[in-house]
Amino acid sequence: MSEWKRVFFDRKRAVLFLLITVLCTVFFATSLVSRLEPGAVGDMIAAQKAVSELYSECRGRSYDEIAEICAEYESVIYNYTAFFSGSLPPEESDSFKEAEEAVAVHFPRFLSLGNERYAVMRFAGTALAGVYRVRDQAVYLSGYADYLNSVNEQAKRVSGVGIFQTSGGYTSKNIEKTAEDFSKIDGTKVSFDNSISLENWLGYDFADYFFLAMIIIIVLSFLDERKNGLWHTVRSCKNGRAVLGFTRVGILFVGSLVSTVLVYAIPLAVSCAFGGGLGDLGRPIQSLESFKLCSAVVTVGEWLCGYFALKVFTGILIGLFLWCLLGSLANAQFSLGVLGTLLVGEYVLYRFIPAQSSANVFKYLNLFSYVRISGLYTDYFNLNVFGTPINARRFMLTAAPVLAVCFALWAILMQAKRRPEGNKDILSKLSSVLNRFSDVFRARLTVGGWELYKWLIYEFGIIIIIAVVAVGGLLGFRGIFDSSLLKNGMYGAYCSDVEGVIDGSEAEYFERARESALYSANAGEALQAIDMLERKAEEIKQRASEGGFEPWIVYDVNYDIYFGSSSFSVQRLNAAAAIFFTVFLTAAIFVYERQTGVEYMLRSLKRGRNAVFARKVLISVLSAAISWAAVYMRELGDFIRFCHPKTFAAPVRNIDALASFPLNISIAQYLIILYAVRLVMLIFVALAVLLLSSLSKNVLGAYLLGTAVLVLPPMFTVLGLDAAKYFSFTIPVSSAEIMWKMGDGSLLHALPWIMAAAVGIAAAVYAKIKWCGRKKTAA
Template sequence: MIRNEISKIVKSPYMWGVLLFCILINCGILCFENTEDFSSSQYKKVWQQFLSEEKNLQDEIASSKDKAEKYKQNEMTDKEKLYVRFAKELEAVSTYNDYRQRIQENAKKITLFSTFTEGGFAEKNIEKTAAHFKKMKMVKVDAEPSLGIEKMFSTVTGIVVLFFVLYLGYLLFVRENETGIAKLLYVTRFGKRKLFFAKLAAHIWGTAVAALIFYGCNFVILRERYGIGDLSRSIQSVLAYRSCGSELSVGQFLILSMIILIFIMTALAIFIDCICILGKRALISIMIFFFCIIGCVLVYVQIPMNSNLNWLKYIDPAYCLNAGDIIGKYVNINILGEPVSYPVVVMAVYFLLLLICMICGMIGFSKMKEESRKSELFNFAFMKNEKRFLKGHDSLFRYELYKVRKGGRVSMILFLFLIVSCFLSYQSHLIFNDEDEYYYYTYMKQLEGEKTIEKTNFIQKENKRFQSLKKKQQKFMEEDKVEDLMILSEDLRPVHGFEKVVERNNYINKHNLHAYVYEGGYVKLMDFSKENGILMTLGLLLLTFSLCSVFTQDYETGQKMLLQATLLGRKKMAHKKILVSIFIIVISFGIIYLPQFITFYRLYGLVGITEPVGCMGIQSGMEMPIWLWLVLGYVIRLIIMLAYSGFFLFISNKIKSAFVTLTVMSIVIIIIFFVRFSMFETL
């Protein structure tokens, strides 16, 4: 039976297409992604030059620091960052023995949880850390390139593998149920339980093979881009894994990390199987999986290191997919006040997940009834609207909308995304980037509205006051009056915020404008911030899920040939489907951006919305009213969503499979989101 289930995977042409697509996505990101300020060729060249000439380590460290300082003065950022990184790697090798000898003093630094917990855990953790490294033999470290090893277990690769594992779960547990083959399989002499374990074994096999393929590609690409050095050297030679508490070579580290990663992937594969069994259909299964991903990402992003819930962050799949950190860094986790090794906790948690999901999946599979979509929905709707359908009544639009609503679960999707959108947009109070922004906002609230002589006099008066305070500050500095300076600094705290007010006043005078408008709220609605990027990504995902059944549903249920043979014909059917899509797009647009606008209105109001855009300091289209500027911004976003929807509908009509379409487009969107998120982190 296991061999038969594996053959279903291997003989599926869509599986090979999805696998190839995922490999290309992963390899493309590894080849073109560059999170450093220097290129991989520069990094590899520097290391090759150092290793070929056998230079003295201390001399090379000093030389690299000098070069970094020289390039900094010449504003050559890429070369500066390159030699800073190179010097760090060499220095880590040079000072490793001292680092180990001082381990008892800096034990707090090398543990991630010690300083953030209450009670006796911190003390126990420090003692355990010091004792562990005291027993550990001194290892020899060698100067070799580190970046290739550090990037080996990329989180992006883990995400791509998970999507492929999800597709395997669909093939094994959902596809047969949708096509009706499950009816025959359930009545065989082997029974549902043996069939479940056969599918489970095939899924685990596919997961392990996929992980080996993807990370094998990573190994080859990173070896060519950055170099990986001698695999027999100790893992402590790698800069990021300097604090590793195990006596491992780099090769052993890669093998052990791969074993742990496959184990984690296996647990997640069984979790996916459980989702597929409970979801029964492709769309519902992917929706559940998608919201699980959102939960993991929120835990990973929102829980800080110093939180009492930080242990959740470290067992989160979004963190554990970088398997190198599990054994490459020495970490103890607080379990009931006792420090427990991080790898032990991870293995225990995912073994428990594996066991629970296996039991739940087996129970669910044994009780699962076939959910054949073959014409059940169509027959019901056809019998109910037979006369109208055959006569070409105008209700065809409503019929198409009904199919999408019932078969594609669009109402449920829109409601769930509305909850997520409200959660992301909610803001209980004003948030400022810094103290200066707060004082700038305070001044602008006093000045908002039409420009008057009183407001001009107020600005001049405040300007004179700050000039006087600055003169006093200079005098106190010359006289070394520290206490007076501290008192005066409190009065000078708003000065930088007021300087922005003066700049705005000069701008208004220069361009003959007549009103003061605080731009913070309006700009936050329209700028290219991370928050707006998340909302746009959420909007594209909403369109992906809500539109996937518009065309693919007819192919998967076998209705396509019958519908095209009716009096209405192919063209009218396509027109109605496009109208349904536009209707869904407009609703989706409101779901994504209306909660944000309501939050903005509640916090900022619409003060000055009829004033020219130039009053906010925006140069382009200065005479345009702010309300029109906002409308144009939202129209552009709507056009982007329409363009994406057109592309998505074209792809779904060509692929003809809801699951493959969802998988491909979701991978693209989520990878774009992670790349965009990493860009904001580096800015």
């Protein structure tokens, strides 16, 4: 089998490439959506189409005219949504029909959403954001000439200031250099055209990291023979030395080209499909606001061609660098650890060194500068190279071919000359010293301690936990509350103010509020709100006397946007995230022993069956708890910070939607049950993952199986395929939906919990049989 075939047609690598491409494209598409919920994708497509039409309408017009057209689009949206957000519901009035006709021209989606207030308001937000972007672009372009002038003027002004005047000093040279660079683009005629596709694509940073992942996969394939003990054999073959080195450089080129197409060209095509194309490719690149600081004289088309060529080239450069580094290690066992350390170190330098720092060479002459190559165009900065300012972009681009040649030579020589035996192994010596200390600690570990240690260190649990905590921070917890349902904008303010036990004191409050309302500008609305609140208090009192609980005025909206019907979409998304986290934290726990080949040896030991199984289950419970904390403790924190709830002690039946809740408990108890049930449900998910893990052959297989069985159905549910919820843990893990619906008094809503529990328990029993019982086949 040729080296080309081995690298590109290996099943595992092909699956990883495919997975990365799919993830990259899906993440990009979701980055265009305001909120990940049913209907949001439709909103995005419709809004992008409208924006595309707006661009067509604005093309060739002056910036003032563009601003006017944008204002017209804006008012069309506002006029229509006023019927949904105001105090009056949409009705068959003439003005409503006029608004309908107006939106039908550019925003026909409004009509297809009918009277669904929530959906109308959500689409309005998306459409307005698009219109604002066009308007802001026009504002930017109209001020660009002034901006260029200001750069030159500022240079002159600052060079006249005493502290910068030291002739030959770096600061003075830097000012002169900046003015000189920007003078090259003086008089650039920026022009208005559709930039939304390119701007969306440029703003998608994740593609760079997916690209890096693909290059790493290719480079690691070059070390396969070392890991598999075939290095001696390969070197003894006729073409196993320099020829193999040259072949691998060629593989890196093709790999980089393929990766560029998969993670950059595909999202760009998606962006163009949604956003209406790239616009005029002959306009200067500065016509895009992202390139405001770019001092290169280049058109959009030229930049795109150059960017793709540069991407392929930097892919090769990064690959060569990593190959040289990892190939120089005598011990292949450490390659992943060294790679991880290098990436973290380089990223920290790239991310945290300020651009103005005197150590900024480490920021720019950095692996991630080449990974995030677009940053060299969108930012302007000079490096302090021995007191001389050198443009960072020019420096990096000039250094790239030199570095590439050096690394290529190094890599080929290494492939040709480096022997499998007799190399200096500094890392092994270092690790031996570290092991000496860590063995003192490890020798004291119990069986449970060992399982925890294996999970955290050998199965990379600690890295996954950090990732889970970081990704958890991206989640939102509040639903969009349809304020028009309250029929009165001031009702919320009064209700929030008077929250508490209904003991007669509220009557005084109402009296005082009425008096002060009389003097306010919108007295009518205020008095109406107080009347509504008074009626609500009466209703609650009656309901409480019938139900035997203490009456409270509770501002329901807070609970609704976090745990009620307004939050169901958000709840489902967060449940999907929690399930995803649990799968990735738990998937390796059982299969690791099988992958390492120690399963049978462990099972022949006194404590290798039940004791190990019990500890593994405990670790799974812990992983479920971590996922739960990463999502739901954040939610609780956000709820407390945002709402400052004063009514935890109130009986839950005081909330209108929970008036018939089967248990007579307080809101605090309701929330404790909700969070506890979520934890239990996530534990059932973890048990299901254990079973899938015990059915897999290796860790990668366990991740893929876990994703296919447990992560995809929740994702489909979130994206609007409602039937998928019956095949997933989404609803039981979310639990908010179940408990809120139980507010009608029916216990039938609890059915998903029972089903999830049955699946979880059955999975645990089967996993125990798989681990502790006998196999049908030999090892």
